[in-house]
Amino acid sequence: MAVQSVESSTDSAAADSPASSASAAFGPAVALSCRECGERFDLGPIFACVSCFGPLEVAYDLPSGDPEGLRRQIEAGPDNIWRYAPLLPVPADVATLPSLRPGFTQLVKADRLARELGITGELHVKDDSGNPTHSFKDRVVAIAVQAARTFGFTTLSCSSTGNLAGAVGAAAARSGFRSCVFIPHDLEAGKVVMAAVYGGDLVGIEGTYDDVNRFCSELIGDPVGEGWGFVNVNLRPYYGEGSKTLAYEMCEQLGWRLPDQIVIPIASGSQLTKIDKGLKELIALGLVEDKPYKIFGAQAEGCSPVSTAFKAGHDVVRPQKPNTIAKSLAIGNPADGPYVLDIARRTGGAVEDVTDEQVVDAIKLLARTEGIFAETAGGVTVGVTKKLIEDGLLDPSLTTVVLNTGDGLKTLDAVAPTTGPSAIIRPTLDSFREAGLA
Numbered sequence: 001m002a003v004q005s006v007e008s009s010t011d012s013a014a015a016d017s018p019a020s021s022a023s024a025a026f027g028p029a030v031a032l033s034c035r036e037c038g039e040r041f042d043l044g045p046i047f048a049c050v051s052c053f054g055p056l057e058v059a060y061d062l063p064s065g066d067p068e069g070l071r072r073q074i075e076a077g078p079d080n081i082w083r084y085a086p087l088l089p090v091p092a093d094v095a096t097l098p099s100l101r102p103g104f105t106q107l108v109k110a111d112r113l114a115r116e117l118g119i120t121g122e123l124h125v126k127d128d129s130g131n132p133t134h135s136f137k138d139r140v141v142a143i144a145v146q147a148a149r150t151f152g153f154t155t156l157s158c159s160s161t162g163n164l165a166g167a168v169g170a171a172a173a174r175s176g177f178r179s180c181v182f183i184p185h186d187l188e189a190g191k192v193v194m195a196a197v198y199g200g201d202l203v204g205i206e207g208t209y210d211d212v213n214r215f216c217s218e219l220i221g222d223p224v225g226e227g228w229g230f231v232n233v234n235l236r237p238y239y240g241e242g243s244k245t246l247a248y249e250m251c252e253q254l255g256w257r258l259p260d261q262i263v264i265p266i267a268s269g270s271q272l273t274k275i276d277k278g279l280k281e282l283i284a285l286g287l288v289e290d291k292p293y294k295i296f297g298a299q300a301e302g303c304s305p306v307s308t309a310f311k312a313g314h315d316v317v318r319p320q321k322p323n324t325i326a327k328s329l330a331i332g333n334p335a336d337g338p339y340v341l342d343i344a345r346r347t348g349g350a351v352e353d354v355t356d357e358q359v360v361d362a363i364k365l366l367a368r369t370e371g372i373f374a375e376t377a378g379g380v381t382v383g384v385t386k387k388l389i390e391d392g393l394l395d396p397s398l399t400t401v402v403l404n405t406g407d408g409l410k411t412l413d414a415v416a417p418t419t420g421p422s423a424i425i426r427p428t429l430d431s432f433r434e435a436g437l438a
């Protein structure tokens with residue numbers, strides 16, 4: 001099978017470096033490439049370009065020339081993200097190695113929600129609450145773990161808004177790493193318990209996520225952090241690639257079709273940028289037809305640095321101090337913010353935000369219409385979808401995919417004040433009749 005780079009900016013460099021030069025541990029990945037200046041580096045535990053400090057991402061020689069064969073190979077693979085191993089920086093036999101085996105979550109055709117929102121085309125909810133630790137973070141961690149193993153790290157770590165800490169704790173337990181994860185001290189109880197229960201160390205830091213992240217960067221440069229793989233810092237190029245599997249899955253589950261519009265939550269913005277990367281790869285490989293798609297980003301008003309920049313027409317994202325119930329999205333200084341702006345503008349999408357009240361309403365709307373209990377991040381995407389339709393920015397006649405990236409059981413406090421029993425009765429028929437529910 002011929003090999004060909006699918007990264008337009010780096011085609012010639014990729015053509016010069018045959019796939020065989022990459023370590024077998026990274027499958028089709030051949031290098032790390034700077035997203036700013038394009039300089040290439042050997043695959044390693046590095047994340048910033050030495051020339052311009054730009055972020056690095058994985059570059060590939062992907063298998064091209066036989067889309068039918070590749071499609072068949074993927075379809076014959078396991079019901080988890082490892083079916084896409086030919087497109088990921090992991091060894092070909094990755095499915096046999098210890099991992100939580102996340103992915104291939106349900107794509108729910110959401111007809112009742114569509115009716116409520118006035119959508120006449122197809123509406124689908126990609127429900128990632130079905131992952132092993134109930135958020136999409138299991139995808140990104142699974143790839144980072146493979147890299148951590150190859151680089152000989154013994155401790156897995158991260159800075160987290162909650163879900164990532166749980167995903168790292170669980171993956172470390174399954175894969176035999178020690179873990180030590182860092183979170184803001186004031187997260188939801190469900191997130192704290194999940195991050196602690198797998199037996200690794202959990203450290204609450206007095207500060208925001210941005211303080212936690214800064215602290216982790218310092219730790220990497222210190223002898224204390226030697227042998228530590230921070231999945232979203234020094235392993236970030238590999239970690240990010242896990243989100244491509246959301247793009248692959250939604251297209252495969254649509255019958256190898258691209259959606260027209262996708263609504264994605266934004267914290268650091270990594271997930272959104274990698275879904276776009278995944279869609280571009282599928283087009284370049286001939287696995288889906290080459291047609292335009294629009295990417296929409298979703299934030300909570302109380303932490304909306306990217307939507308604020310989008311609406312103001314700025315290229316630079318000004319940091320904010322978060323204050324929202326959508327704590328999983330509470331990153332005030334998002335690393336991938338400028339790339340999100342580029343993608344939303346290039347694809348003809350937008351970045352929008354909703355109030356905490358709208359988040360709660362949207363969580364309940366999704367639960368009532370589709371039986372999906374989303375965490376606050378899912379309330380953000382559903383709420384933003386509603387707003388985008390009302391504002392005429394999202395076309396209700398097209399095929400739309402909305403992401404639910406986490407489970408409502410982790411953010412019970414958001415809905416508890418306005419949700420509860422319809423009645424409390426004595427165990428008698430009379431009492432039930434009196435409650436007026438018969």
Ligand SMILES: Cc1ncc(COP(=O)(O)O)c(C=O)c1O
Nearest residue numbers: 163267268269270271328405406
């Ligand atoms: C449930 C959930 N959805 C979405 C995101 C956003 O991820 P990203 O930082 O890749 O934008 C997060 C990040 O923590 C999350 O926990």
Ligand SMILES: [Zn+2]
Nearest residue numbers: 034037049052
């Ligand atoms: Zn560079």
